[in-house]
Amino acid sequence: DVKVTQSSRYLVKRTGEKVFLECVQDMDHENMFWYRQDPGLGLRLIYFSYDVKMKEKGDIPEGYSVSREKKERFSLILESASTNQTSMYLCASGIGGRNQPQHFGDGTRLSIL
Amino acid sequence: LAKTTQPISMDSYEGQEVNITCSHNNIATNDYITWYQQFPSQGPRFIIQGYKTKVTNEVASLFIPADRKSSTLSLPRVSLSDTAVYYCLVEDNQGGKLIFGQGTELSVKP
Numbered sequence: 001d002v003k004v005t006q007s008s009r010y011l012v013k014r015t016g017e018k019v020f021l022e023c024v025q026d027m028d029h030e031n032m033f034w035y036r037q038d039p040g041l042g043l044r045l046i047y048f049s050y051d052v053k054m055k056e057k058g059d060i061p062e063g064y065s066v067s068r069e070k071k072e073r074f075s076l077i078l079e080s081a082s083t084n085q086t087s088m089y090l091c092a093s094g095i096g097g098r099n100q101p102q103h104f105g106d107g108t109r110l111s112i113l
Numbered sequence: 114l115a116k117t118t119q120p121i122s123m124d125s126y127e128g129q130e131v132n133i134t135c136s137h138n139n140i141a142t143n144d145y146i147t148w149y150q151q152f153p154s155q156g157p158r159f160i161i162q163g164y165k166t167k168v169t170n171e172v173a174s175l176f177i178p179a180d181r182k183s184s185t186l187s188l189p190r191v192s193l194s195d196t197a198v199y200y201c202l203v204e205d206n207q208g209g210k211l212i213f214g215q216g217t218e219l220s221v222k223p
Contacts, residue, residue, distance in 0.1 A: 104156025
């Protein structure tokens, strides 16, 4: 079974901090994704990576950056956290096209105070 | 830009068939329509994917009309454990953006 592991289930940070969310997958998938999930807005894609060191902006990349130095690990970085980045963050991995089945982690609920 | 519309919520009883429709215009002509299931405190889980007509697997069926402007997820004989939120996912026909539906909260009652 594919396992996508997010480093924290819950995280509390302060405004202005630099925040790192880590995601690791164990199935050698080329594609990795970061989404945020908000009530009434569903899932929105922040960034997508199709290979090591390769990335594409999603729908809402502002305020975020990503890093993919190894195939199995995809990091989401909040450069200077703000309260409007309080959300559930979901990481996923997959192969083939972007709309091929994705395997999701269980999410990190991030609160920015 | 593609836009998806799903009912916000649906109620059902155990043993019934449930059909959830997602309307999606302006989707990519050469890409799939995908459905996910999400339980509380978990990430979404892939259920089924199709391109056109009908697809069936061990848990669901997916019906896609010829114009591909909608898709219907069919869950046969639901049980209490099917209570979850169901999302459709399509790709936009301009720029290839992934567009998730808002999700349909299905509640199955005994």
